Amino acid sequence: MADTSSTDYERLADRLGARGVDVASVERRLAEHRVETPSWGYANAGTRFGSFPPEGLPTTTFEKLEDAAEVHRLTGAAPSVALHIPWDAVDDYAALREHATSLGLTIGAINPNLFQDQRFRLGSLTNPDVTVRRLATDHVLECVEIARELGSDAISLWLPDGTNYAGQDTFVARRRRLHETLTEVYAAMGGRDGNNMELLVEYKLFEPAFYATDLADWGSALLTAQRLGPRAKVLVDLGHHAQGVNIEQIVAFLADEDRLGGFHFNNRKYADDDLIVGSVNPFELFLIYAELAVLPSLPRLTIDQAHVIEQKIEAMTLSVVNLQEAFAKALIVDRVALAERQAAGDVLGAHELMLDAFRTDVRPLCAHVREQLGAAADPVAAFRAGDWWERLGSRRSAVAATTRGLGA
Ligand code: LRH
Numbered sequence: 195m196a197d198t199s200s201t202d203y204e205r206l207a208d209r210l211g212a213r214g215v216d217v218a219s220v221e222r223r224l225a226e227h228r229v230e231t232p233s234w235g236y237a238n239a240g241t242r243f244g245s246f247p248p249e250g251l252p253t254t255t256f257e258k259l260e261d262a263a264e265v266h267r268l269t270g271a272a273p274s275v276a277l278h279i280p281w282d283a284v285d286d287y288a289a290l291r292e293h294a295t296s297l298g299l300t301i302g303a304i305n306p307n308l309f310q311d312q313r314f315r316l317g318s319l320t321n322p323d324v325t326v327r328r329l330a331t332d333h334v335l336e337c338v339e340i341a342r343e344l345g346s347d348a349i350s351l352w353l354p355d356g357t358n359y360a361g362q363d364t365f366v367a368r369r370r371r372l373h374e375t376l377t378e379v380y381a382a383m384g385g386r387d388g389n390n391m392e393l394l395v396e397y398k399l400f401e402p403a404f405y406a407t408d409l410a411d412w413g414s415a416l417l418t419a420q421r422l423g424p425r426a427k428v429l430v431d432l433g434h435h436a437q438g439v440n441i442e443q444i445v446a447f448l449a450d451e452d453r454l455g456g457f458h459f460n461n462r463k464y465a466d467d468d469l470i471v472g473s474v475n476p477f478e479l480f481l482i483y484a485e486l487a488v489l490p491s492l493p494r495l496t497i498d499q500a501h502v503i504e505q506k507i508e509a510m511t512l513s514v515v516n517l518q519e520a521f522a523k524a525l526i527v528d529r530v531a532l533a534e535r536q537a538a539g540d541v542l543g544a545h546e547l548m549l550d551a552f553r554t555d556v557r558p559l560c561a562h563v564r565e566q567l568g569a570a571a572d573p574v575a576a577f578r579a580g581d582w583w584e585r586l587g588s589r590r591s592a593v594a595a596t597t598r599g600l601g602a
């Protein structure tokens with residue numbers, strides 16, 4: 195990223211001010227913008243065709259938090275980390291919570307894992323076998339207890355359940371089983387010691403099921419959330435839609451129903467590719483933020499990516515920067531002129547106002563806000579020039595080498 199000096203910032207602030215933008219309020223909202231990074235984004239990730247674990251990979255949840263703290267240090271906007279159970283299970287959750295606090299982090303949403311246990315072959319919370327449903331429900335209830343121990347206020351539930359062949363099971367029977375098991379989970383999340391934990395219901399069009407997925411789209415997730423109660427909301431993963439689906443419209447509708455619980459930000463060209471958010475379709479990301487910018491408050495903004503070949507901390511840092519820039523562009527849309535042109539039926543006039551904002555280079559503004567937060571003007575350059583390897587990476591790889599018996 196070019197060196198965005200203070201003069202670039204002043205020039206941009208003047209131009210925006212001249213355009214009627216309240217720059218101070220834009221900076222305030224940018225400074226409040228908070229992203230949750232996923233513990234699994236720092237760990238080894240691959241495709242079914244393989245993985246390429248780099249040197250210095252974190253191997254414990256404690257180490258994953260250290261890398262997350264690096265991203266927060268660089269961007270000033272990533273103070274919480276989502277965990278996945280059992281991938282991040284530890285013996286002492288109080289110690290983990292302490293470690294997070296010592297790193298200036300909090301624990302975000304807790305993600306149960308209903309897709310790896312062999313007993314979930316025919317489903318987890320929807321499985322025809324009541325003993326398997328019991329098992330799956332108990333796993334989610336265990337995650338609720340873990341969330342309490344870690345001070346987390348959300349369970350982020352992705353249901354992989356579905357079928358692979360017509361006739362394998364009955365759609366409505368599965369749906370009834372899901373509502374029965376989720377009702378128990380929802381009840382267990384509420385009320386005690388006043389913390390009202392939120393249940394985030396994540397839908398996905400397909401995979402691992404390839405005929406029917408029980409929560410395949412926003413509609414089925416919304417109906418399920420509405421049936422459970424006000425603390426159940428829908429989570430939008432950008433990689434979980436059919437090609438051509440208008441995600442920003444889904445976001446607007448869910449927010450209008452007060453059921454927009456959060457996001458799993460990433461990007462895709464083909465299917466659930468889990469690439470860096472904004473790396474394939476930055477205009478779509480801008481349009482999603484254009485819907486968020488008019489809301490009284492932002493929902494949970496979590497990244498959910500798999501960094502298979504790229505340096506994981508740099509990838510996460512660039513992702514947070516892309517989200518900051520998308521929000522900044524959305525905040526400078528001339529809403530007054532937009533409403534006028536929409537009312538006047540000035541189709542392209544309205545569209546061009548969106549393009550004006552999207553085409554504005556907001557990097558000096560984001561750099562300025564990050565510096566105000568005590569973070570790096572250019573986080574990616576700061577990481578590349580930084581000493582993460584000396585401080586953390588090299589130590590881990592030395593430990594890994596000895597444990598691999600490769601010696602120094
Ligand atoms: C499923 C998913 C879900 C996670 C997993 C890591 O595709 O998006 O959110 O649990 O990825």
Ligand code: MN
Binds near residue numbers: 352431458
């Ligand atoms: Mn996801």
